[in-house]
Amino acid sequence: EIDGVRLLRRLTTLGQIGAFEGGGVCRLALTDADKAGRDWLVAEMERLGMAVHIDAIGNIWGIRAGQGAGAPVMVGSHIDSVATGGLYDGALGVLAGLEMVETLNDRGTATEAPIAVAAFTNEEGARFAPDMMGSGVYCGALDQGEMLAVTATDGMGVVGEELDRIGYRGSDAPVIPAAYLELHIEQGPVLEQEGVRIGAVTGVQGIHWTEFTVTGQTNHAGTTPMALRRDAGQVAMRIAREADAIAAGNGPPQVATVGVFELSPGLVNVVPETARLTVDLRNTDGAVLEAATARLTAFAQAVAAEAGCAVSIREMARFAPVVFDGGLVDKVEAAAQARQMSVKRMPSGAGHDAQMFAALCPTAMIFVPSENGLSHNIKEHSDPDDLAAGAQLLLDLVCTLAGA
Amino acid sequence: EIDGVRLLRRLTTLGQIGAFEGGGVCRLALTDADKAGRDWLVAEMERLGMAVHIDAIGNIWGIRAGQGAGAPVMVGSHIDSVATGGLYDGALGVLAGLEMVETLNDRGTATEAPIAVAAFTNEEGARFAPDMMGSGVYCGALDQGEMLAVTATDGMGVVGEELDRIGYRGSDAPVIPAAYLELHIEQGPVLEQEGVRIGAVTGVQGIHWTEFTVTGQTNHAGTTPMALRRDAGQVAMRIAREADAIAAGNGPPQVATVGVFELSPGLVNVVPETARLTVDLRNTDGAVLEAATARLTAFAQAVAAEAGCAVSIREMARFAPVVFDGGLVDKVEAAAQARQMSVKRMPSGAGHDAQMFAALCPTAMIFVPSENGLSHNIKEHSDPDDLAAGAQLLLDLVCTLAGA
Numbered sequence: 001e002i003d004g005v006r007l008l009r010r011l012t013t014l015g016q017i018g019a020f021e022g023g024g025v026c027r028l029a030l031t032d033a034d035k036a037g038r039d040w041l042v043a044e045m046e047r048l049g050m051a052v053h054i055d056a057i058g059n060i061w062g063i064r065a066g067q068g069a070g071a072p073v074m075v076g077s078h079i080d081s082v083a084t085g086g087l088y089d090g091a092l093g094v095l096a097g098l099e100m101v102e103t104l105n106d107r108g109t110a111t112e113a114p115i116a117v118a119a120f121t122n123e124e125g126a127r128f129a130p131d132m133m134g135s136g137v138y139c140g141a142l143d144q145g146e147m148l149a150v151t152a153t154d155g156m157g158v159v160g161e162e163l164d165r166i167g168y169r170g171s172d173a174p175v176i177p178a179a180y181l182e183l184h185i186e187q188g189p190v191l192e193q194e195g196v197r198i199g200a201v202t203g204v205q206g207i208h209w210t211e212f213t214v215t216g217q218t219n220h221a222g223t224t225p226m227a228l229r230r231d232a233g234q235v236a237m238r239i240a241r242e243a244d245a246i247a248a249g250n251g252p253p254q255v256a257t258v259g260v261f262e263l264s265p266g267l268v269n270v271v272p273e274t275a276r277l278t279v280d281l282r283n284t285d286g287a288v289l290e291a292a293t294a295r296l297t298a299f300a301q302a303v304a305a306e307a308g309c310a311v312s313i314r315e316m317a318r319f320a321p322v323v324f325d326g327g328l329v330d331k332v333e334a335a336a337q338a339r340q341m342s343v344k345r346m347p348s349g350a351g352h353d354a355q356m357f358a359a360l361c362p363t364a365m366i367f368v369p370s371e372n373g374l375s376h377n378i379k380e381h382s383d384p385d386d387l388a389a390g391a392q393l394l395l396d397l398v399c400t401l402a403g404a
Numbered sequence: 405e406i407d408g409v410r411l412l413r414r415l416t417t418l419g420q421i422g423a424f425e426g427g428g429v430c431r432l433a434l435t436d437a438d439k440a441g442r443d444w445l446v447a448e449m450e451r452l453g454m455a456v457h458i459d460a461i462g463n464i465w466g467i468r469a470g471q472g473a474g475a476p477v478m479v480g481s482h483i484d485s486v487a488t489g490g491l492y493d494g495a496l497g498v499l500a501g502l503e504m505v506e507t508l509n510d511r512g513t514a515t516e517a518p519i520a521v522a523a524f525t526n527e528e529g530a531r532f533a534p535d536m537m538g539s540g541v542y543c544g545a546l547d548q549g550e551m552l553a554v555t556a557t558d559g560m561g562v563v564g565e566e567l568d569r570i571g572y573r574g575s576d577a578p579v580i581p582a583a584y585l586e587l588h589i590e591q592g593p594v595l596e597q598e599g600v601r602i603g604a605v606t607g608v609q610g611i612h613w614t615e616f617t618v619t620g621q622t623n624h625a626g627t628t629p630m631a632l633r634r635d636a637g638q639v640a641m642r643i644a645r646e647a648d649a650i651a652a653g654n655g656p657p658q659v660a661t662v663g664v665f666e667l668s669p670g671l672v673n674v675v676p677e678t679a680r681l682t683v684d685l686r687n688t689d690g691a692v693l694e695a696a697t698a699r700l701t702a703f704a705q706a707v708a709a710e711a712g713c714a715v716s717i718r719e720m721a722r723f724a725p726v727v728f729d730g731g732l733v734d735k736v737e738a739a740a741q742a743r744q745m746s747v748k749r750m751p752s753g754a755g756h757d758a759q760m761f762a763a764l765c766p767t768a769m770i771f772v773p774s775e776n777g778l779s780h781n782i783k784e785h786s787d788p789d790d791l792a793a794g795a796q797l798l799l800d801l802v803c804t805l806a807g808a
């Protein structure tokens with residue numbers, strides 16, 4: 001049996017690193033706060049007797065040796081956060097892994113296969129796009145050299161240089177796990193609304209991030225007739241509204257989000273010369289998602305041309321929908337039922353490191369409920385009993401998979 | 405006859421203060437660059453033998469004594485710029501005043517009435533709203549105490565404190581001029597398109613600046629179904645698009661500009677919690693302008709409510725349309741004809757310090773053409789001959805009005 005209080009203590013300890021008033025955390029990837037979180041995590045792994053590894057993109061994994069020498073059973077997630085994040089997104093999956101190892105240590109329980117607990121670099125994609133960067137490189141879905149060269153969305157910092165700066169550019173080679181499991185908060189409203197404790201995650205929807213930069217002509221807001229304008233801002237707003245219309249037209253599960261929108265020069269009485277926006281489109285159906293992105297980029301080109309503006313379109317992330325291993329999802333469901341926990345098979349709306357492992361080894365995820373479905377919000381909260389229930393399932397499953 | 409080369413030399417000298425690559429200037433009100441421009445201007449006035457005055461809001465005016473002791477004939481404009489401005493917007497009206505005084509000095513010509521050359525604080529409104537701040541306070545249309553307390557649109561600096569910092573909070577009392585004349589570049593396309601050299605400005609259209617701040621709920625872009633969102637960004641974009649629709653619906657001369665648009669937290673995969681935008685609406689018909697603003701604010705309240713968001717609405721500027729003195733506009737037209745310059749009566753699309761004087765004394769303006777109608781753009785340009793023609797008319801008119 002895992003120790004729910006000890007799990008919570010670790011969550012709040014890590015949550016103090018990058019904490020701000022109101023209860024949220026800002027631990028953007030590869031910042032000083034991320035470094036402090038990593039230092040603490042590595043110290044915890046060492047205290048638990050794990051061998052710590054770091055690869056070239058800064059992924060950290062600790063290995064608890066098994067009695068055999070086979071591939072490890074890996075659990076993991078991430079400890080970076082968005083700028084206005086909560087305590088549980090990512091951190092839960094990593095710290096439940098530590099809790100699992102400490103429980104096995106306390107009991108003197110050995111496993112046949114080694115057990116690995118991993119924290120992947122920049123899962124959020126909040127500071128550097130794309131998201132799932134570390135696990136993507138680990139699993140070979142993203143090119144390591146390209147990712148090391150990515151510049152921050154605010155222009156401040158490059159992945160490789162920031163890894164050097166915080167001392168987390170390692171040289172260990174990734175190992176292919178025997179299986180990968182990730183515990184995560186749902187970050188959505190479904191489990192809470194249906195009164196179910198555990199989500200047995202069947203897969204992750206596809207994610208397309210696209211950046212549009214529109215260039216028009218700056219001019220005087222009072223003297224320039226509407227017909228003579230080349231207003232980059234209004235073109236960008238039409239693109240943003242079209243993204244919303246696509247989501248409405250497709251219906252659930254299609255979602256569309258414009259999270260970044262900037263005008264330059266950004267003055268009350270000056271027609272904007274340039275506008276930059278990002279659009280996040282997601283769907284569980286890969287073909288529908290491709291069509292949505294194609295419709296949006298065609299629309300952007302047409303309205304820019306119509307308004308005498310230029311538009312440049314950059315693919316920030318293109319992740320196809322992922323289906324998890326059916327046999328492993330069954331095991332998650334069965335493990336929950338064995339503990340008398342209510343359980344529901346469901347897809348994930350958020351991207352997760354697990355989706356990168358799905359092509360590499362049998363992979364599945366466990367969700368626990370999020371209060372009011374809130375995440376990427378400082379009010380993100382989950383019930384301590386639900387957190388402990390999820391960690392317990394993780395331990396139960398790993399004991400089965402690694403042979404305790 | 406004025407000296408067009410000397411006028412141009414002064415324009416390029418002042419244009420080096422706050423200059424940036426590509427030929428533009430950034431001399432935002434009450435910055436270090438504005439202080440450097442003011443210092444240079446005051447030194448020029450003193451070199452020309454003028455008595456320099458500064459009032460509590462930092463307006464500067466130099467007086468060339470007349471033979472009589474009556475009210476001065478005033479010419480003026482401003483030397484602040486937008487962030488990406490050109491050499492002529494504002495500077496022309498002030499430096500043509502200096503050129504006029506130097507010409508009179510060189511000839512030893514005395515006038516009956518004193519002549520004043522003025523540079524008003526923060527005409528642009530780019531750093532502090534509203535625009536025409538200094539002339540508005542000078543003429544009593546804006547409250548001095550309120551204006552001294554205005555915070556910069558980027559939150560960095562307060563008018564009164566910035567005046568103290570740059571040493572331009574004076575104590576001289578404004579004088580009511582016998583007449584006010586302002587030479588300015590058109591900043592629009594009309595004169596160039598019609599091949600006319602001089603605009604005899606009949607008045608200034610009304611200007612309404614409104615700031616909308618929308619507050620919704622930050623949440624996860626992947627897990628939050630569209631129906632459960634309270635997306636401040638999409639509400640703000642609907643307001644921006646409605647402003648554009650109002651302009652299209654009203655037809656010319658209605659213009660609408662969204663120059664400022666900001667999202668927070670501003671991350672790709674986070675539904676925005678707050679959005680801030682400004683709308684600049686202008687019309688020569690005061691009633692139509694009032695109706696446009698009323699329609700926009702009602703729309704903003706309705707769409708915010710529909711989306712579960714709150715909206716706060718702030719009036720940044722409310723200036724009614726202004727009609728200049730018919731007799732003085734006739735004199736501008738006649739003076740141009742006397743010099744064989746083509747001339748056209750026309751309204752102004754931009755706000756100007758002159759509009760504040762219209763209620764105080766006979767007021768008029770002279771426009772010269774803007775190449776491609778560009779202004780608030782580093783490519784702003786006017787033909788040197790046109791600049792000299794405008795300055796010549798200013799001198800001719802002041803000689804008549806002040807009794808040379």
Ligand SMILES: NC(=O)NCCC(=O)O
Nearest residue numbers: 123124131350351626673
């Ligand atoms: N789980 C999570 O919040 N991942 C961030 C990547 C995304 O879904 O945008």
Ligand SMILES: NC(=O)NCCC(=O)O
Nearest residue numbers: 222269527528535754755
């Ligand atoms: N002339 C000029 O550019 N004034 C600035 C005020 C405005 O019209 O927005």
